[in-house]
Amino acid sequence: MNSDKMRRTNRRRVLYACDAQVQFARRSFVRFFLVNLMRAVKKTVAWVECKHINAHNEYTFILFDYK
Secondary structure, X not given: OHHHHHHHHHHHHXXXXXXXHHHHHHHXXXXXXXXXXXXXXXXXXXXXXXXXXXXXXXXXXXXHHOO
């Protein structure tokens, strides 16, 4: 009876360890995904702002070029 209780306790520890590993892997993947997503958003925003600035500069160049 005592060894059965020990076996159950050990099994619970093993299951908890496996669950902890799965949770860690899941959190790591989510963190990796979110970091990549934020990086992509920042790049897109920077690209759009750059295009907007370039378009504005070209527009002002056209306005003030002919004197």
